Amino acid sequence: MQEPGSSECSSIVRPANEAAARDLRRVPIHPDHxxxxxWSSEVKRGHTHGVRFAGEPIVLVRTASGTVFALEDRCAHRQIPLRDGVVDGEAIRCCYxxxxxxxxxxxxxxxYLGRERLPNGVRAYPCRELEGLVFVFPGNPARAxxxxxxxxxxxxxxxxxxxxxxxxxxxxYSFMHENLMDMNHQFLHRRVMGQMSARSLGRRHGENWVEVDYTLDREGGSRPLGETVALGQSAPGSPTDNDVMTVRTDYPYQTLQIRNPKSALMLDLWAVYVPLDREQRTTRAFGLVSVKRPRMRVLLDVAxxxxxxxxxxxxxxxxxxxxxxxxAHDEQGADWNHEVFPVINELRDLLRRCGAQASRRVIPIETPVAPGD
Amino acid sequence: MQEPGSSECSSIVRPANEAAARDLRRVPIHPDHxxxxxWSSEVKRGHTHGVRFAGEPIVLVRTASGTVFALEDRCAHRQIPLRDGVVDGEAIRCCYxxxxxxxxxxxxxxxYLGRERLPNGVRAYPCRELEGLVFVFPGNPARAxxxxxxxxxxxxxxxxxxxxxxxxxxxxYSFMHENLMDMNHQFLHRRVMGQMSARSLGRRHGENWVEVDYTLDREGGSRPLGETVALGQSAPGSPTDNDVMTVRTDYPYQTLQIRNPKSALMLDLWAVYVPLDREQRTTRAFGLVSVKRPRMRVLLDVAxxxxxxxxxxxxxxxxxxxxxxxxAHDEQGADWNHEVFPVINELRDLLRRCGAQASRRVIPIETPVAPGD
Amino acid sequence: MQEPGSSECSSIVRPANEAAARDLRRVPIHPDHxxxxxWSSEVKRGHTHGVRFAGEPIVLVRTASGTVFALEDRCAHRQIPLRDGVVDGEAIRCCYxxxxxxxxxxxxxxxYLGRERLPNGVRAYPCRELEGLVFVFPGNPARAxxxxxxxxxxxxxxxxxxxxxxxxxxxxYSFMHENLMDMNHQFLHRRVMGQMSARSLGRRHGENWVEVDYTLDREGGSRPLGETVALGQSAPGSPTDNDVMTVRTDYPYQTLQIRNPKSALMLDLWAVYVPLDREQRTTRAFGLVSVKRPRMRVLLDVAxxxxxxxxxxxxxxxxxxxxxxxxAHDEQGADWNHEVFPVINELRDLLRRCGAQASRRVIPIETPVAPGD
Structure with missing residues (x-):
């Protein structure tokens, strides 16, 4: 499942001066993914659905034939959103x-204009559906x-x-990655999870990924029902201490997997954090939590x-x-964090390294001006 | 009604580089109008009414004798709005x-100060009432x-x-002018108006005005009742295609007139768009729609x-x-419009040409500081 | 009660050019007070209470033993507010x-870290309780x-x-000081107080304070009940014109005292205006209004x-x-006030003179980076 723990682990040092000077919270996510x-169900046949990626308005259109395509969500004429337009067969018509x-x-x-004088139009994005999700490639389309x-x-x-x-x-989005990867924050969930403490077993990394293993020890209180549902029906009284949790960021995606002592995958979380606004200060988290069904499959449905x-x-x-x-970052205007947990510092370097270089703006497609009528 | 189509029509070319560089959406309206x-009815006798012109607060005061005057809406002392003051005969008294x-x-x-030491006061604006509207001249008072x-x-x-x-x-305000003048936007009103399409018959312009004639053709659906009320009771089945609509911007005002085939004026709209905030991103549209009464005058009242x-x-x-x-303009930070309809490009040039040079700020009237008591 | 009227009174001239150039509404309050x-009652035992001073978040913590202490309201680790933490004996534990x-x-x-590698922590503020108020010294702690x-x-x-x-x-905060000290604003309270007019009897000042005496004359209407309650039960019909009101700003505090003709202190107001936001455009006014009890003490309770x-x-x-x-100041971007009342101009000089030099920002305590695990 994972690349082997690499020997260059020790070569990961604190960020160099140049990298350290770059505030992670201002690093845009890389668009070439x-x-x-x-969700596919949000884009109904013959209708549009307006979304955002890092401030870029994008309209998803499901045509009469059921295909989904993605365009820049503005009319080239007067910038009215195309999401308010009318689906016309396999095309979209601006409402203005x-x-x-x-x-x-x-x-x-x-x-009201001859066909020989049509302007260039708007930007299209590569677009595919998978498992009920509509994926868009917002970066360089040649790489899609x-x-x-x-x-x-x-x-x-x-x-x-x-x-x-x-x-x-x-x-x-970087706060989301750090939150999930630093399991020392169990204190935050003390009212839901009881008194748990995470123990780091080791970490590994590569060019585009970093991962860490934990065991979680119960320091007090009883195991919550939700956890039992998620991790399976151990025999009463048996320790779950040997379950191993692996959290991995494989840029830009993140996974959390829990395996039981027999190495069976009990819980499998896939997540991604999509920036919504141009400043990338708002994020839509999409998650898929898959739980292993027990032998009596209905038990999981009931629970x-x-x-x-x-x-x-x-x-x-x-x-x-x-x-x-x-x-706090907005108020302080800079990253005052004082991170002491090594895997998080590696994760931060990864997110800086794999992020985009600078905030980009969509430039309108140049359309030659039509001559007078 | 209109100046004749002028021969310099062809001399109106696309904006020169300098003018093109100026973003129309940032051109302040010219204050010398x-x-x-x-409305007169909003300014009650013995009361004040606070308004705004392009961010300048203005108080309208109707005195005990019924006259209306207009002042800068701040006390020279501590800038409290005079609109919250008390009308005292023919004067206004700050409430603080x-x-x-x-x-x-x-x-x-x-x-609490001797009359010999009074400071200078505040700015007054020329002010007149006409047909139930209170008009103010916000620019150079010498030109009023x-x-x-x-x-x-x-x-x-x-x-x-x-x-x-x-x-x-x-x-x-420029979006309002363009919206009314470009009748190709009938698609926007398809649910109210049915399927109409405008056909441009020709355009004319002068130094401070531009106008265009249209006929409107019905492509489908039946004539809505509202349109019948507005344009008159043609004999059933008779085409209205020969009605001619003329839209004219005579800076800074705008009119829309519909004449029937006998050149009788059936509908006469006068409108003006008054910027409210300093950035001129909010506008109060005042409109007067006059409809020709039919022979049975009561029919119009009923309808x-x-x-x-x-x-x-x-x-x-x-x-x-x-x-x-x-x-879209706020988000894009510039005018990305790709206008293909010639009269709208002429209108845009007109609005740029007749607009004010730059955003202005009211400077307080200098008042000599009173010596110590 | 007051320092004697000083002879350097005449040496207070209009602010010098340098001082005049400084906009009083941008002068930060001096933190060395x-x-x-x-209120003490807001900080419950075993709980925290988050407050602000000029934009600095401060957490007040009342420990198990009942002591109150004040810290910068952020965890040194990831800047989460400590006010959401858990009081643990005599310490506060971040919730994350x-x-x-x-x-x-x-x-x-x-x-999850060895005790030998703990970072430096966060800033503490001197903190004391007095008469049910929790006082904090936000400036240089050496001066507390x-x-x-x-x-x-x-x-x-x-x-x-x-x-x-x-x-x-x-x-x-400066508007609050000026409002209370300029008693010529009785016109503002005409509906509550009736027609009163203040007469200035004289003013005095020193390095850190300025004060002014008034009598208030009733020009019309009857004495409101509230005023009777506050100033005492004069015999019916007797004039209160000889009551003397003294308003004093003793930086950064302000008092208003009313003495009757026998020089007995009838009303004693103490107030202070605490800036909340960093721009010091929002203020929390704390006030203590003490009223002399009449011989029949219950009368005051009833009233x-x-x-x-x-x-x-x-x-x-x-x-x-x-x-x-x-x-008005926010909109005009500068202080357009035209003050004609001498004591207010002296007060404005005082507030400029005693204020802080420039807006300051809290700098995080430097914590040496912990080496890798």
Whole structure:
């Protein structure tokens, strides 16, 4: 599953001066990856659905034939959002003056202008559907073909039951990665999880990834029901201390996997954090939590509401924390964090290294001005 | 009604480099015109009414004798709004320390200071009432005398019935002018108007004005009742295709007139768009829609609610569109519009040419500091 | 009670060019004084209470033993507010990863890190309780020892009954000082107080203070009940014109005292205005109004609700005025005030002279980076 622990581990030192000077919370996510921007079910046939990636408005259009395409969400004429337009067969028609675009963004009709004088149109984004998610490639379209869609964990495996969620969080995506990877924050969940403490077993990394293993020890209180649902029905009284949790950031995606002492994968979380606004201070977290079904498969279905409640509570507490971190950063104007946990410092270097170079703006496609009528 | 189509028409070319470099959405409206800032009925005898012109706070005061005057809406002492003051005969008294101003803005009393030491006071604006509107001249007062009040269409003609409206719209005034003048946007009103298409018959322009003629062709659906009310009771089945609509911007005012095939004026709209905030991103549209009464005059009164509903719907759709245009401009930080319709490009040049040079700020009137007591 | 009127009175001239160039509304309050940041009752045993001083977040912690201490309200680790933490004996524990701080701000425990590698922690503020208020010294802590807590008027004197209040006002603290000291603003309270006019009897000042005496003359209407409650039961019809009101700013505190013709102190107000935000455009006014009890002490208790209503109304009108002043300043971007009343110009000089030099920002305590694990 993972690349072997590498010997250059010790060569990862504190960020060099240049890198250290760069505030991680201002590093834009790299656009040359596939990001989910909506659930397939949100984009209904013959309708549009407006979304955002890092401030860029994007319209998803499902045509009469059921195909989804993605365009810059503005009419080339007067910048009205195309999401308010009318789907016309396999094209989208702006609601204001009726300019019409096909799936490549080409302007194919202006009702009051001859066809020989049509302007260039708007930008199109590569777009694919996978497992109920609409993925868009917001970066250089030439790289979309050679960049694979991500593997979505155990979602396609019938031995698992999957919960899907999407939540907006008012923070930079990097706080989300750090929150999940630093399991020393169990104190935050003390009311839901009881008194747990994480013990780091070791970490590994490569060019585009970093991962860490933990065991979680119960220091007091009893095991919550939600955890039992998620991790399986151990015999009463048996220790779960030998379950191993691995958290991995494989840029830009993140996974959390829990294996039991027999190395069976009990819980498999896949997540990605999509920046919504241009400043990348708001993020939509998409997550897929797959839980191994027990032999009596119906047991998991019965217990499912407990797991939902449990994950909602945990997510709510984490959201509170990362939003406070973002607030502090906004107020302090810089990153005052004093991180002492080595894997988190490695993760921060990774996110800096793999991030985009600078905030980009969409430039309008140049359209030659039509001569007078 | 209009100046004849001029031969210099062809000399209007695309904006020169300098002018093109100027973003129309940042051109302030020219203050050396008469602008309506309130309905007369809003300024009650013995009371004040606070308004704004392009961010300048202005207080309208109707004195005990019924006259209206307009002052800068701040006390020279501590900048408290005079609109919260008390009308005292023909003067206005600030509510905080009781400083008192006459209709010229002169400070005529400070209760706790000798009259020989009064400071200079505040700025006064030329102010006149016409047809139930309070007009103010916010620019150079020396030019007010030689600048005529606008002609308000058919409002004073008893052969017409007039609807008055004022609506705030969150956009630059230029979007309002362009919206009304570009009749190719009938697609926006497809649910209210049915399938209409405009055909441009020709355009004319002069130094301070531009105008265009249209016929509107029905492509499908039946004629809406509101349109019938507004344009008159043609014999059933008769085409209205020969009605001619003329839209004209005569800086800074705008008119829309519809004449029937016999050249009778059936509908006469006068409108003006008054910037409210300093950035001129919010506008109050004042409009007067005059409709020719039929021979059975009562018919129009009976049908009036339909006309009101109809115009409200149309206005609501137009407001939605121009506010989306402003939003796009705010986000893009520049004018990305790709205008292909010639009369709109001429209108844009006109609005740039006639606009003010730069955003201005009111400077306080210098008042010599009173010596110690 | 007051320093004698000094001979250097005439040497106070209009602010010199340099000082005049400094906009009073941008002068930060001087931090080297004791400021109340909360009522003692707001800081419950075993709990925290988050406050602000000029934008600095401060957490007040009441420990298990009942002591209150004040720290910078952020964890040194990831900037989460400590106010959301858990009081643990005499220490406060951050709710996220459990870092723990003592009353000096020292980090005394990180659960997952050896004690020999603890970082430095966060800033502590000198903190004392007096008469139900929690005072904090936000400036240079070395000066706290030699700076006395303020005298709080007649609050400890059983011959007086005291009303305490705290109200947030959206303006710079200087507007509050000027509002109370300029008694010519009785016109503002005409509906509550009737027609009163203040007459200045004289003023005095020193290095850190300025004060002025007034008599208030009734020009019309009858004496309001609230005023009777506050100033005592004069025999019916007897003039109160010989009551003397003294308003004094003794930086940064302010007092208003009313003495009857026999020089007995009838009303004693102590107030202070604590900036909340970094721009010092929002202020929390703390006030203690002490009223001399009449011989039949119960009379004052019975009439107390009237006094509360009366002071609330007056405060509401004053708040309206000072918030309008701040709004005007925000809009005009500078101080356009044209002050003609000499004591207010002296007060303005005092507030400039005693204020801080420039806006300061809290710099995080440098913590040496822990080496890798």
């Amino acid at each position: 596939w990001y989910p921007l909506a 003056h009726g300019w019409t675009y096909d799936c490549t963004g080409r302007c194919v009709n202006i009702p 073909e050679t960049t694979p869609l991500p593997s979505l964990g155990s979602i396609a495996n019938h031995a698992y039951k999957t919960r899907r969620y999407a939540r907006d969080v008012a923070c930079h 499912w509401p407990v797991l939902i409640w449990f994950t909602e509570r945990i997510f709510k507490e984490d959201r509170w924390a990362v939003e406070r971190e973002q607030q | 008469w602008y309506p800032l309130a 320390h009781g400083w008192t101003y006459d209709c010229t803005g002169r400070c005529v009393n400070i209760p 005398e030689t600048t005529p009040l606008p002609s308000l269409g058919s409002i004073a003609n008893h052969a017409y019935k007039t609807r008055r409206y004022a609506r705030d719209v969150a956009c630059h 009036w609610p339909v006309l009101i509903w109809f115009t409200e719907r149309i206005f609501k759709e137009d407001r939605w569109a121009v506010e989306r245009e402003q939003q | 004791w400021y109340p940041l909360a 990863h459990g870092w723990t701080y003592d009353c000096t701000g020292r980090c005394v425990n990180i659960p 020892e030699t700076t006395p807590l303020p005298s709080l008027g007649s609050i400890a004197n059983h011959a007086y009954k005291t009303r305490r209040y705290a109200r947030d006002v959206a303006c710079h 107390w609700p009237v006094l509360i209503w009366f002071t609330e109304r007056i405060f509401k009108e004053d708040r309206w005025a000072v918030e309008r002043e701040q709004q």
